[in-house]
Amino acid sequence: MSLTKRENELIDKMLSGDRIALARLITLVESRYNSVPEILKRINPKTGKAYIIGITGPPGAGKSTLVNEQIQSYKKDGKKVGVIAVDPSSPFTGGAVLGDRIRMQDHALDENVFIRSLGSRGSHGGLSRATKEIIKLYDAFGIEIIIIETVGVGQTELDIIKLADTVIVVLVPESGDVVQTLKAGLMEIADIFIVNKADREGADTLSKEIQGMVSLSPRDSQWDIPVLLTSAYEKRGIKGMLKEINRHRSFQIKTNLLNKKREKRIEEEFSQIILEVLEHKIHEKLDDLEVGRVLNMVKEGKLDPYEAAEQVLSRIL
Numbered sequence: 475m476s477l478t479k480r481e482n483e484l485i486d487k488m489l490s491g492d493r494i495a496l497a498r499l500i501t502l503v504e505s506r507y508n509s510v511p512e513i514l515k516r517i518n519p520k521t522g523k524a525y526i527i528g529i530t531g532p533p534g535a536g537k538s539t540l541v542n543e544q545i546q547s548y549k550k551d552g553k554k555v556g557v558i559a560v561d562p563s564s565p566f567t568g569g570a571v572l573g574d575r576i577r578m579q580d581h582a583l584d585e586n587v588f589i590r591s592l593g594s595r596g597s598h599g600g601l602s603r604a605t606k607e608i609i610k611l612y613d614a615f616g617i618e619i620i621i622i623e624t625v626g627v628g629q630t631e632l633d634i635i636k637l638a639d640t641v642i643v644v645l646v647p648e649s650g651d652v653v654q655t656l657k658a659g660l661m662e663i664a665d666i667f668i669v670n671k672a673d674r675e676g677a678d679t680l681s682k683e684i685q686g687m688v689s690l691s692p693r694d695s696q697w698d699i700p701v702l703l704t705s706a707y708e709k710r711g712i713k714g715m716l717k718e719i720n721r722h723r724s725f726q727i728k729t730n731l732l733n734k735k736r737e738k739r740i741e742e743e744f745s746q747i748i749l750e751v752l753e754h755k756i757h758e759k760l761d762d763l764e765v766g767r768v769l770n771m772v773k774e775g776k777l778d779p780y781e782a783a784e785q786v787l788s789r790i791l
């Protein structure tokens with residue numbers, strides 16, 4: 475399938491710096507539009523330059539507030555920055571998505587700042603896929619720093635390590651038992667720990683606890699995971715955070731870790747593309763092969779499922 479003239483024009487516009495074209499393409503990607511693979515294929519040569527920062531932690535930890543401060547700072551340096559806020563909380567109950575939008579709207583009219591919130595609704599095959607694709611669009615657009623904010627528990631939170639070059643885990647004094655939090659897998663993914671809301675009681679203790687865990691945990695690189703105290707609210711500790719992000723970036727360049735991470739990502743992407751194409755082709759064939767008829771025979775007990783699957787597969791492969 476090739477792109478239509480209109481689709482090609484939209485991509486041309488985006489590549490020449492048109493923000494509206496970028497927003498349209500993101501919408502297409504989010505809606506799992508048919509031409510997405512072709513779009514990504516066309517923009518691929520323009521990608522690979524952006525630095526990707528992941529920021530994760532419990533809801534309410536102050537991630538968006540911290541991201542806001544980061545944006546301000548990158549803006550001052552004249553850098554283009556793109557944010558993807560992956561927020562699975564429903565807009566009907568949580569209000570966090572709306573909150574993010576309102577606060578980040580300070581930058582909405584800024585030429586060099588782009589913000590997109592992603593809900594989990596209708597995400598077919600996970601948030602990470604749409605996130606990955608939006609990263610590519612941002613990257614091709616010429617955005618130098620991409621920040622992904624994820625919230626919640628489980629896979630989305632941990633998946634960030636596959637996408638981000640630097641992972642920041644934000645905790646707060648009230649996030650409860652530190653051991654529990656770290657058991658959730660956050661220990662393994664953090665390149666930088668932040669204890670936010672340092673203006674509140676308990677921040678020092680938490681920071682020491684994390685420090686203790688960090689020093690005990692086995693490490694496979696020479697990177698010393700910093701534990702930083704910030705108060706996003708009072709704009710304290712922001713410079714330190716940015717400095718550590720830069721230090722981590724330099725460390726990874728010096729030790730070739732950044733290249734290794736990117737190669738790994740390409741590897742995963744490559745096998746994912748193959749699997750997707752195969753899956754698609756198999757589904758097409760299955761429709762042709764009257765699988766329903768074979769399935770009915772299994773249901774009626776005339777054929778066992780293994781034999782049935784073998785029969786069908788032998789006609790595909």
Ligand SMILES: Nc1nc2c(ncn2[C@@H]2O[C@H](COP(=O)(O)OP(=O)(O)O)[C@@H](O)[C@H]2O)c(=O)[nH]1
Pocket residue numbers: 532533534535536537538539540570573625670671672673674704705706707708
């Ligand atoms: N006291 C205090 N409140 C903060 C700080 N950072 C953020 N907040 C507040 O915590 C709430 C949640 O912040 P938000 O950035 O939306 O958290 P997120 O869910 O992690 O993105 C908001 O009301 C913020 O104003 C901080 O350093 N200190």
Ligand SMILES: [Mg+2]
Pocket residue numbers: 537538539570574623625
């Ligand atoms: Mg948020």
